[in-house]
Amino acid sequence: MAENKKVLVIGGGFSGLTAAVETAEAGAEVVIVERKPFLGGRVTQLNKYFPKLCPPNCGLEINFKRIKNNGDISFHTLAEVDKVSGQEGNYDVTIKLKPRFVNDKCVGCNACAEACPVEMPNEFNFGLNNTKAAYITHNQAFPFLYAIDEKHCKGASCGKCAEACKYNAIDLSMKAETLTLNVSSIILATGWDSYDVSKLDILGGGRIKNVITNMQMERLASPNGPTAGKILRPSDGKEVKSIAFVQCAGSRDENHLPYCSYICCMASLKQVTYLRDIYPDSKATVFYIDIRTPGTRYEQFYTKIKEDPNVTLTKGKVAKITEDSATGDVIVVAEDIFAGKKVEAKFDMVVLAAGMVPSTKGLPVPADISYTADGFVIPSKLKKGIYAVGTAKSPVDVSRSVQDATGVAIKSIQSARRVK
Amino acid sequence: MAEQVIKPDLNFINDVIASGGESLKKCFQCATCSVVCNVTPEDKPFPRKEMLQAQWGLKDKLLANPDIWLCHQCSDCTAYCPRGAKPGEVLGAIRKMSLQEFSVPGFMVKMVNQPKFLLVLLAVPALLYILIIASQGFFGDVSIPTEDGKIVYGKFLFSLYYVDTVFTAIALFAAFSLLLGITKYWRAMSAAAPNAKGSFGKALSDTILEILGHNRFRKCEVTKGRATAHMLVFYSFIGLFITTILAFAKVIPEYFEHFGTHLGIDQSLLDGLTVIYKILGNISAAALVLGILLVISNRFKNQEKAGLGGYYDWLFILLVAGVGVSGLLAQFLRMANTVVAYPTYVVHLCLVFFLFAYAPFSKMAHMAYRATAMIFAKQAGRG
Numbered sequence: 134m135a136e137n138k139k140v141l142v143i144g145g146g147f148s149g150l151t152a153a154v155e156t157a158e159a160g161a162e163v164v165i166v167e168r169k170p171f172l173g174g175r176v177t178q179l180n181k182y183f184p185k186l187c188p189p190n191c192g193l194e195i196n197f198k199r200i201k202n203n204g205d206i207s208f209h210t211l212a213e214v215d216k217v218s219g220q221e222g223n224y225d226v227t228i229k230l231k232p233r234f235v236n237d238k239c240v241g242c243n244a245c246a247e248a249c250p251v252e253m254p255n256e257f258n259f260g261l262n263n264t265k266a267a268y269i270t271h272n273q274a275f276p277f278l279y280a281i282d283e284k285h286c287k288g289a290s291c292g293k294c295a296e297a298c299k300y301n302a303i304d305l306s307m308k309a310e311t312l313t314l315n316v317s318s319i320i321l322a323t324g325w326d327s328y329d330v331s332k333l334d335i336l337g338g339g340r341i342k343n344v345i346t347n348m349q350m351e352r353l354a355s356p357n358g359p360t361a362g363k364i365l366r367p368s369d370g371k372e373v374k375s376i377a378f379v380q381c382a383g384s385r386d387e388n389h390l391p392y393c394s395y396i397c398c399m400a401s402l403k404q405v406t407y408l409r410d411i412y413p414d415s416k417a418t419v420f421y422i423d424i425r426t427p428g429t430r431y432e433q434f435y436t437k438i439k440e441d442p443n444v445t446l447t448k449g450k451v452a453k454i455t456e457d458s459a460t461g462d463v464i465v466v467a468e469d470i471f472a473g474k475k476v477e478a479k480f481d482m483v484v485l486a487a488g489m490v491p492s493t494k495g496l497p498v499p500a501d502i503s504y505t506a507d508g509f510v511i512p513s514k515l516k517k518g519i520y521a522v523g524t525a526k527s528p529v530d531v532s533r534s535v536q537d538a539t540g541v542a543i544k545s546i547q548s549a550r551r552v553k
Numbered sequence: 554m555a556e557q558v559i560k561p562d563l564n565f566i567n568d569v570i571a572s573g574g575e576s577l578k579k580c581f582q583c584a585t586c587s588v589v590c591n592v593t594p595e596d597k598p599f600p601r602k603e604m605l606q607a608q609w610g611l612k613d614k615l616l617a618n619p620d621i622w623l624c625h626q627c628s629d630c631t632a633y634c635p636r637g638a639k640p641g642e643v644l645g646a647i648r649k650m651s652l653q654e655f656s657v658p659g660f661m662v663k664m665v666n667q668p669k670f671l672l673v674l675l676a677v678p679a680l681l682y683i684l685i686i687a688s689q690g691f692f693g694d695v696s697i698p699t700e701d702g703k704i705v706y707g708k709f710l711f712s713l714y715y716v717d718t719v720f721t722a723i724a725l726f727a728a729f730s731l732l733l734g735i736t737k738y739w740r741a742m743s744a745a746a747p748n749a750k751g752s753f754g755k756a757l758s759d760t761i762l763e764i765l766g767h768n769r770f771r772k773c774e775v776t777k778g779r780a781t782a783h784m785l786v787f788y789s790f791i792g793l794f795i796t797t798i799l800a801f802a803k804v805i806p807e808y809f810e811h812f813g814t815h816l817g818i819d820q821s822l823l824d825g826l827t828v829i830y831k832i833l834g835n836i837s838a839a840a841l842v843l844g845i846l847l848v849i850s851n852r853f854k855n856q857e858k859a860g861l862g863g864y865y866d867w868l869f870i871l872l873v874a875g876v877g878v879s880g881l882l883a884q885f886l887r888m889a890n891t892v893v894a895y896p897t898y899v900v901h902l903c904l905v906f907f908l909f910a911y912a913p914f915s916k917m918a919h920m921a922y923r924a925t926a927m928i929f930a931k932q933a934g935r936g
Binding site: 335381385386387388389422449450451452453466467468470473474475 | 581582583584585586587588589593595596597598601602633635636637
């Protein structure tokens with residue numbers, strides 16, 4: 134076997150973690166670099182996920198455990214790839230490590246956050262609430278170390294967090310570092326972002342308080358979210374008893390995202406159950422162009438949702454959303470295609486089924502990689518020894534990402550062995 | 554359940570596509586268009602259903618319906634369409650097809666809307682005036698008579714014979730043809746919706762008020778400026794119509810004089826009438842040119858969201874512009890007393906001839922068909 138058998142995984146979400154543990158467990162050394170301070174990616178932000186509708190931890194915990202128990206996997210958080218050169222078997226990668234300002238001595242006691250005077254929008258909750266500049270995203274974050282946000286922190290001149298920390302875990306003088314790695318192959322697991330709904334002017338995205346995105350809905354429903362899972366609407370904290378889901382908010386629209394984002398139909402149907410499970414008297418309406426339920430199990434799920442008398446599925450894309458300024462209710466207009474008339478209805482809250490944008494759209498990997506106009510990696514144009522998984526290539530759900538990542542593990546090991 | 558037989562007309566689909574509706578098949582029936590449209594009724598809104606009917610070639614359903622003309626092509630639908638199916642332009646193409654269906658004689662629509670016939674159509678008035686001028690001997694030795702050395706068009710082409718008679722004949726032809734066309738359209742709509750029976754008088758007066766105020770047109774969002782530009786052109790046409798009537802009234806005594814009858818009307822009254830119609834005519838002509846320039850500038854401004862339009866649209870726009878510009882020019886050149894005034898005047902007459910003689914077959918016909926559709930829709934309770 135070649136001497137250099139290291140594999141670099143860019144992205145520590147579900148795809149990246151899967152690719153890393155599968156590759157390492159087959160006998161290669163793996164390095165994960167993750168841009169955020171924590172691993173787990175988008176799945177950590179979900180309330181429940183398909184196919185089993187279990188909370189994120191049910192899949193993530195086992196992967197974190199596999200990482201911890203495997204000496205061949207190392208990971209770097211707050212790490213971004215700066216430069217890639219070389220070829221299969223011999224890629225030189227420069228990685229920029231941003232300071233966390235918190236070291237391994239952290240026990241997660243929250244004293245720093247209590248002492249921190251700076252509030253910032255909680256990115257993990259998609260801005261639904263604020264957090265301190267010294268923070269941890271949630272109680273099962275991995276690594277379980279607080280982080281201090283470089284952009285918002287006032288620095289050593291404030292230093293209240295360092296004073297409050299009894300464990301010498303805070304070092305505000307930490308500087309960015311550069312790491313160079315030589316690897317035989319690279320796995321791109323760069324993941325996705327939600328489409329910026331403020332671009333959907335007629336849907337009131339980012340403008341009307343009680344119009345939220347599907348990912349914000351996940352946070353509202355999540356026990357570790359801003360409302361502790363109660364689904365209260367943003368404007369006044371009222372319990373949401375009537376809700377509309379607006380499908381294809383950005384997707385299948387050549388003015389926005391010309392492709393189907395694959396996950397949104399199932400996500401909305403799933404989110405219908407979030408509300409229906411908490412509030413038995415609640416009503417949900419899903420406005421759609423087509424309900425897309427790929428595969429066999431998803432179709433069954435759809436059939437089950439349709440049986441609920443409190444759930445209405447209306448064929449017709451919503452193209453007008455306004456706010457009742459007195460009550461904060463949201464007024465939705467669509468054409469009910471089967472009835473052949475325009476319908477206008479009022480809801481407590483509206484969820485825009487925002488589409489999936491590859492992270493590489495806004496932040497391409499600084500390497501010789503070809504992307505589609507929409508920012509997805511084009512697999513057939515990748516150099517030898519570079520592989521893409523999951524949503525880096527096209528919109529997919531978690532289970533397909535996992536299958537994909539498992540398959541790519543063998544490819545990356547082949548790359549390591551091919552070069553003698 | 555009653556059996557419904559759907560008879561798709563494949564030629565109709567191809568015709569719509571060929572007439573500027575090439576994006577028709579991109580539609581995937583999401584209904585964004587019907588929602589963003591501010592001018593559609595709430596019940597059975599357009600243009601989604603029209604897109605489906607056109608895709609299926611359901612010609613009769615489409616054409617025997619007021620909705621295609623209730624559409625003002627605001628292009629809000631086109632701007633927000635997620636597929637680039639351009640419902641606004643497709644409905645424009647369908648309206649063209651409906652002219653072909655109802656106008657009498659129908660073949661004229663094909664001629665007016667195909668560039669290859671442009672010269673033929675232009676040749677009709679051009680030859681007519683060349684013949685008239687030749688018959689006066691102005692191409693030979695005869696010099697054009699003037700009034701104390703000043704150009705007077707009435708001495709060049711005696712207006713009773715060569716202007717008023719010609720254009721009255723044209724106007725009668727156009728009006729008769731349009732009347733036949735909209736009667737056929739009305740009958741088709743009545744047959745398709747026999748139960749639509751409200752008060753005709755109320756529908757008519759409401760329609761007139763709506764047109765005068767451009768109330769429906771003003772609801773357009775993406776192409777906001779269009780209503781104002783259209784209103785300028787619309788009112789300048791009314792102004793020019795009144796000008797024509799007054800100018801005709803003024804020359805009636807002269808015509809009687811021509812045949813040896815003296816009406817004995819006070820000259821100061823006629824002079825006063827002349828001042829009024831000259832002022833009105835000039836204001837209207839200026840408004841017409843300004844309005845049509847705004848129409849053109851709006852077209853270019855909205856090109857990306859609403860499309861530039863095709864030959865059918867531009868022939869009409871440029872014709873109106875040409876009538877306005879050549880009319881003003883003919884007046885100024887006459888005042889400047891330059892010989893170029895004569896050909897300019899002839900060009901102006903030819904363009905006016907073109908605009909009115911072919912009105913039932915060009916985009917000009919929209920005024921009759923849209924008004925008819927609006928009256929029918931109001932009578933049927935469709936706003």
